[in-house]
Amino acid sequence: MRIDRAVCVGCGGCVNQCPRLAIRFIDNKSYIDQMACVECGTCRAVCGVDAIYCDCRFTDIVVMNYESNPFGDDIEDFFEVDINFVSEKEH
16 A cells, blocks of 8 residues: 555545555555555545555456466365255254
């Protein structure tokens, strides 16, 4: 996450909400410590002026190595689940 310091009004809302304590004030504006930030998005959600934007270091989708994928080619079959609910009285 990054802060557009030209847009930031220095309200401090993001500083108080960061679960990693990665945001602090520098020159009356918020600053995100990139080493402490885990990009959870909490700060972005509470920013009232949209000064915080995602400059993701992490990919949106983690692609599993095929060799380590426990489902192999049958991944589609895994998600096709047919659940029939039968009450115990019917047994």
